[in-house]
Structures are given as C-alpha cells and as structure tokens.
Amino acid sequence: MSVFVIRRLMQSIAVVAVMSFIVFFGIHIVGDPVDMLINPEADQADIEAAMHALGLDRPAHEQYWYFLVNAFKGDLGRSFIFGEPALQLIVQRMPATLELAFAALFLSVLIGIPLGVYSGLHPDTLASKTIMSGSILGFSLPTFWVGLMMIMVFAVILGWLPSTGRGETVPLFGIPVSFLTLDGLSHLLMPAVNLALFKMSLVTRLARAGTREVVHQDYIKFARAKGLSPRRVVLVHVLKNIMIPVVTVIGLEFGGLIAFSVVTESVFAWPGMGKLIIESIQNLDRPVIVAYLMITVLMFVTINLVVDVLYSVLDPRVRLQDIRA
Amino acid sequence: MGSNAPTLRVEDLKTHFFTKAGVVKAVDNVSFSVDRAQILGLVGESGSGKTVTGFSILGLVDAPGRVVGGRIEFNGEDIANADEGRMQTLRGNRIAMIFQDPMMTLNPVLRVETQMMETVLAHQKVDRKTARQRARDALGQVGIPSPDERLAAYPHQFSGGMRQRVAIAIALLNDPDLIIADEPTTALDVTIQAQILFEAQKLCRERGTAMIWITHDLAVIAGLADKVCVMYAGRIVEAGAIDEVLDHPVHPYTRGLIGSVPSRNRRGVPLYQIPGMTPALLNLPPGCAFRERCPQADGACMAEPGLSVPFDGRAVRCFHPHLEAGA
Numbered sequence: 001m002s003v004f005v006i007r008r009l010m011q012s013i014a015v016v017a018v019m020s021f022i023v024f025f026g027i028h029i030v031g032d033p034v035d036m037l038i039n040p041e042a043d044q045a046d047i048e049a050a051m052h053a054l055g056l057d058r059p060a061h062e063q064y065w066y067f068l069v070n071a072f073k074g075d076l077g078r079s080f081i082f083g084e085p086a087l088q089l090i091v092q093r094m095p096a097t098l099e100l101a102f103a104a105l106f107l108s109v110l111i112g113i114p115l116g117v118y119s120g121l122h123p124d125t126l127a128s129k130t131i132m133s134g135s136i137l138g139f140s141l142p143t144f145w146v147g148l149m150m151i152m153v154f155a156v157i158l159g160w161l162p163s164t165g166r167g168e169t170v171p172l173f174g175i176p177v178s179f180l181t182l183d184g185l186s187h188l189l190m191p192a193v194n195l196a197l198f199k200m201s202l203v204t205r206l207a208r209a210g211t212r213e214v215v216h217q218d219y220i221k222f223a224r225a226k227g228l229s230p231r232r233v234v235l236v237h238v239l240k241n242i243m244i245p246v247v248t249v250i251g252l253e254f255g256g257l258i259a260f261s262v263v264t265e266s267v268f269a270w271p272g273m274g275k276l277i278i279e280s281i282q283n284l285d286r287p288v289i290v291a292y293l294m295i296t297v298l299m300f301v302t303i304n305l306v307v308d309v310l311y312s313v314l315d316p317r318v319r320l321q322d323i324r325a
Numbered sequence: 326m327g328s329n330a331p332t333l334r335v336e337d338l339k340t341h342f343f344t345k346a347g348v349v350k351a352v353d354n355v356s357f358s359v360d361r362a363q364i365l366g367l368v369g370e371s372g373s374g375k376t377v378t379g380f381s382i383l384g385l386v387d388a389p390g391r392v393v394g395g396r397i398e399f400n401g402e403d404i405a406n407a408d409e410g411r412m413q414t415l416r417g418n419r420i421a422m423i424f425q426d427p428m429m430t431l432n433p434v435l436r437v438e439t440q441m442m443e444t445v446l447a448h449q450k451v452d453r454k455t456a457r458q459r460a461r462d463a464l465g466q467v468g469i470p471s472p473d474e475r476l477a478a479y480p481h482q483f484s485g486g487m488r489q490r491v492a493i494a495i496a497l498l499n500d501p502d503l504i505i506a507d508e509p510t511t512a513l514d515v516t517i518q519a520q521i522l523f524e525a526q527k528l529c530r531e532r533g534t535a536m537i538w539i540t541h542d543l544a545v546i547a548g549l550a551d552k553v554c555v556m557y558a559g560r561i562v563e564a565g566a567i568d569e570v571l572d573h574p575v576h577p578y579t580r581g582l583i584g585s586v587p588s589r590n591r592r593g594v595p596l597y598q599i600p601g602m603t604p605a606l607l608n609l610p611p612g613c614a615f616r617e618r619c620p621q622a623d624g625a626c627m628a629e630p631g632l633s634v635p636f637d638g639r640a641v642r643c644f645h646p647h648l649e650a651g652a
C-alpha cells in the first residue's frame with residue numbers, strides 16, 4: 001500500500017512539473033498583458049519601464065526559472081491588476097468555490113445514489129422511468145439556462161430564495177462559510193442544485209446501471225439464500241459493489257465541478273474562484289491565471305490520488321495487485 | 326421435528342416461467358422426499374429443471390418465474406405458500422444452499438468474516454464475538470488451514486476449491502436440517518471434487534442433515550447418494566434407490582445416460598449417444614417429452630405418460646419401461 005502511494009505521489013509531482021511548463025509558456029502565447037495595462041497613449045519609454053517593473057523584459061525561459069524558484073517559496077507572483085499576491089487572491093475566494101462544489105457533490109450523491117439504486121431494483125415501474133427521463137434532462141439542459149430559469153421561478157416569481165451572493169457567513173476554523181447560517185443556506189441552495197444537476201444525473205445512471213448488473217450476480221442470490229434481510233442485501237451487498245464505479249467517477253468529476261462552477265458562479269454572482277478567473281482572463285492578468293491553473297492542476301492531481309487510494313479501500317482486488325507490483 | 330416425517334417432501338411441484346414468448350414449465354409435477362441423514366441425487370441435463378427445483382424450495386425463484394402449484398413440506402410445514410418473512414427465517418438457517426460456481430457465490434468486496442458472521446447474526450441472537458467463533462469453527466470443519474487468519478481474507482485470496490469450502494462452511498453455520506447442493510463440484514478439479522464429496526457425506530451422516538445433491542454427472546452421485554431422481558424436461562422420469570437405478574435403469578433416458586458414461590468394462594466399444602437434443606421447454610409438445618429421442622417410442626407415446634411403479638421402490642414415467650433383468 002505505501003509503495004503504491006509513494007509511486008503515485010511521484011507520478012503526481014511529474015504531472016505538476018510538466019503542467020507548470022505548459023501553463024507558463026502557453027499563457028505567453030495568448031497575448032501581451034502590457035497592451036491591456038498601459039495607457040494606449042504611452043510612449044516607448046513608459047512601456048519599457050512598465051515591462052521592466054513587471055519583469056516582462058526578460059527572456060521567457062528566465063521568467064520561467066524565476067517563477068519556479070518563487071513557486072517553491074510559495075510565491076506565485078503578484079496580480080498585475082490588484083497588486084496583491086496572486087495566491088492570496090485565489091485562496092481568499094477558494095472557500096466559496098469549494099463550499100459550492102462540496103454542496104453540489106453532497107447533493108448529487110445524496111439524491112443520485114438512492115434514485116439510481118431504486119430504479120435499478122425496480123426498472124419497470126413508472127417511478128423508475130420518470131427518474132430516468134429526468135436524468136436525461138439533467139444531462140442535456142445547459143447549466144446557465146437552468147440557473148437563469150431557477151432565478152426566474154424561485155427568486156423573481158415566487159420570491160422564495162435570494163438570487164445572488166453568498167448571504168451571511170460565519171467562520172469555521174477561520175474560513176468563512178455560508179451553510180451554517182439560515183441566510184447563507186438559502187443563498188447556497190440554488191447555485192448548489194444548479195451545479196449538482198449534471199452530476200446527479202450521472203450518479204443516478206451509474207448507480208442504476210451498477211445495481212441492475214449486481215442484482216443478477218450469484219453472490220446476491222447467495223446472500224438471499226443465507227436468509228439476510230432485503231435491507232442488508234441492498235445496503236451492504238449491492239451498495240458496496242456499485243460504489244466502486246460511483247466513487248471513481250465522482251472523484252474524477254469533482255475537478256469538473258470546480259471547473260463548471262465558473263458558469264454557475266457567474267449566473268448567481270457567487271464570489272468564488274470562477275468569477276476571479278473569468279475577470280483575470282479578460283484582463284490578461286498572467287500571474288492570477290497561472291496561479292489559478294497551477295492550483296487547479298494540484299487539486300486534480302490530489303483528487304486523483306485520493307480516488308485511487310479510496311478505490312483500493314473499496315475494492316480489495318486492487319490491493320492485491322499492488323502487492324504484486 | 327416430526328420423528329417419522331421426512332425432512333422434506335415435495336409433491337406435484339410446478340414452477341413456471343411466464344415469458345413474453347409463452348409459458349416455460351421449468352418444473353412440472355415434481356415429487357420426491359428426503360429423510361434425515363439421507364442424500365438425494367437430482368440428475369439431469371442442463372435445463373432439465375434441477376436448479377429451479379432447488380430455488381423453488383427456498384422460495385428464491387425470480388420473476389417471471391413462479392411456483393404455481395404443489396406442496397413443499399418442510400418438517401411437516403407447507404412452505405410453498407409461506408410468506409417472505411417466514412422464508413427468510415428458514416433460508417440459511419434451516420435450509421441452506423450451495424451454488425454451482427464458487428468463483429461467483431461470494432461477494433468480492435466483503436471479507437469472508439463479514440459474509441460468514443452475517444449469516445449467523447441474521448438468525449441467532451448472539452454477539453459478534455460468538456458469531457466470529459462459529460465462523461472460525463465452521464472454516465476449520467471444512468478443512469481450511471489456519472481459519473483464524475483466513476477469516477480476515479477476501480474471496481479473491483482463495484482458490485476455487487477453497488471458496489467452495491467457504492460456501493459449504495456458510496451453509497453449515499446454522500446447522501441446517503436440509504442442504505441443497507447445486508452442482509457444487511462441477512467447477513472444481515477432480516481431486517478437490519473427491520475431497521468435497523467425502524466431506525459432504527461425512528457431515529451429512531454425522532449431523533443427520535438431509536441433502537439434495539443436484540448434478541448432471543451420474544458418476545458423482547454414484548458413491549454419494551442414497552436415492553436418485555432423474556429429471557428430463559422439467560419432469561422426473563425415473564426415481565429409486567441409487568444402486569438399483571444404476572444397475573437396472575428402466576427408463577430409456579436413464580439407460581441412455583448410463584450408457585454414455587465411459588466404463589472400464591466396455592473398453593474399445595464406442596460410447597452410446599442419446600440422439601437429438603434436449604427439447605426447448607417453451608411450448609413443449611404434448612405427450613412424452615423424450616419421445617423424439619427415444620428408440621422405443623411409438624403411437625402410445627403421443628399421450629403423456631404418468632408416473633408408474635413397475636416394481637417396489639421404483640417410479641418411472643414411461644409406457645415402455647425396460648423390465649427385463651440386466652442392462
């Protein structure tokens with residue numbers, strides 16, 4: 001097990017290193033931030049002075065080296081726009097995004113798995129067919145449109161829920177969170193459901209497919225032949241088997257949740273990383289974009305690592321292969 | 326437990342599958358009984374209804390199948406129409422089943438320990454420690470070395486033969502009155518097969534457990550069972566004491582089956598083959614189901630033969646049983 005984790009850790013470091021290279025040089029191709037920052041009337045001397053101040057007059061490989069050295073010290077550069085450290089800017093907005101993403105994940109698992117298992121156990125009932133049709137809608141309706149419709153119905157017409165913002169936050173371990181106050185929760189609900197819709201459909205379908213496959217296995221019939229209650233057969237014997245694909249996909253899709261939150265955050269004016277990155281891309285604020293991408297890469301790599309470890313906890317057969325490897 | 330009543334008596338059991346294409350009579354008017362410490366061999370080809378008979382007794386026939394008639398008397402109680410709650414208390418407790426493929430019967434993601442302990446805990450009010458001890462003892466009984474360590478293992482860490490032993494240990498956990506073994510040795514190699522057969526017989530005799538041993542292999546039950554029922558197309562075609570049936574089969578199908586087993590006494594002679602194939606059970610034509618493949622078939626066989634008793638201790642479903650002495 002520890003050999004497995006160490007090996008995966010080294011692979012992860014290699015991925016981060018390669019990504020930093022691609023991100024850094026890729027962003028240089030996109031455009032020159034000086035054009036955006038400087039007054040169009042400025043003369044050559046002003047432009048050069050500005051470029052020198054930002055370190056943009058040095059050759060790209062030198063800038064990369066400088067970036068790497070600083071990155072190791074935990075410094076990902078200063079925002080051209082805000083003048084604040086890029087990392088700090090992102091970290092300030094991260095809790096909002098993570099809260100939203102976790103809330104969405106929680107909803108999609110909490111609703112998706114029971115729906116999927118139910119329709120897998122009773123595939124021919126009307127309820128099951130309704131669930132399946134619903135999941136097609138969840139897949140195919142665009143997130144931003146659903147978000148706008150939700151605001152229309154629940155905020156504008158019915159007036160039940162607030163349309164934008166985070167609401168009242170309270171600190172939890174020094175991090176501001178919304179879900180602990182009633183006001184915050186009412187602000188969180190709509191964006192979380194909006195972001196969760198796609199994943200919920202995915203989880204429902206995975207759980208249903210898994211259930212339908214597993215219930216016909218001999219070991220399920222054997223479990224019933226042992227005289228176990230239907231409850232235990234479903235909750236232990238079926239559920240633990242279908243969790244293997246579900247956990248894999250949920251884990252891999254968690255990065256997607258954070259990425260997709262860009263859309264939801266824009267629609268609901270949720271003050272998270274997604275909004276920041278959209279603004280930074282518009283202003284070509286290189287350090288913020290690079291820092292955001294690096295953090296996203298780190299998150300993806302970490303999530304994948306966690307999923308692999310979790311997977312081996314769920315599926316004992318994976319564990320054995322690692323001992324052999 | 327009734328002292329004289331058989332552990333299990335099945336009477337005119339009918340299990341039909343209601344498919345879109347029609348009714349499949351997988352089990353049709355099957356009757357037999359098993360006493361304490363007795364082993365009944367249920368022999369037949371694939372699709373002859375052996376396994377469905379086993380599942381019918383446990384009340385585990387899945388839709389679109391259903392037990393549509395007959396009595397299943399277990400220790401004097403009719404369980405053919407018992408409710409699910411009653412069946413749940415019997416399954417794994419008084420009636421246990423061992424499945425054909427040991428690679429598929431154990432849940433791959435649960436420890437052997439969990440799968441054994443839940444069987445005890447589902448039926449008895451004991452604490453987890455006692456349940457674990459029972460599980461360990463049962464593993465020891467079926468000949469699994471160092472059972473304490475093996476309990477914590479997962480099914481994939483066992484070989485096929487060992488997994489079948491685990492399945493047998495699970496069946497034994499609650500000391501059942503009846504064990505239904507559905508071709509438990511088919512997937513195993515011959516040496517393991519012999520060990521399992523020996524142990525099954527020993528346990529049956531020692532504990533007085535009644536056993537139904539389902540198989541397609543006459544050789545397997547030749548030394549194991551006390552009596553045998555030969556099934557063909559969902560019906561019992563011949564039943565009797567195992568030695569007598571093997572020595573003097575009277576139904577043409579049984580005769581064909583025995584004739585097609587390789588034997589040392591007929592070296593060099595080509596093996597007998599039953600011509601044709603098992604009929605599809607869907608919309609079986611009227612009359613004797615074996616008619617088309619039978620060398621003795623004539624006009625009489627267009628009607629359905631009843632179960633007759635040509636001589637004491639034998640039942641046969643045929644108009645032309647082979648009654649001359651010697652085979």
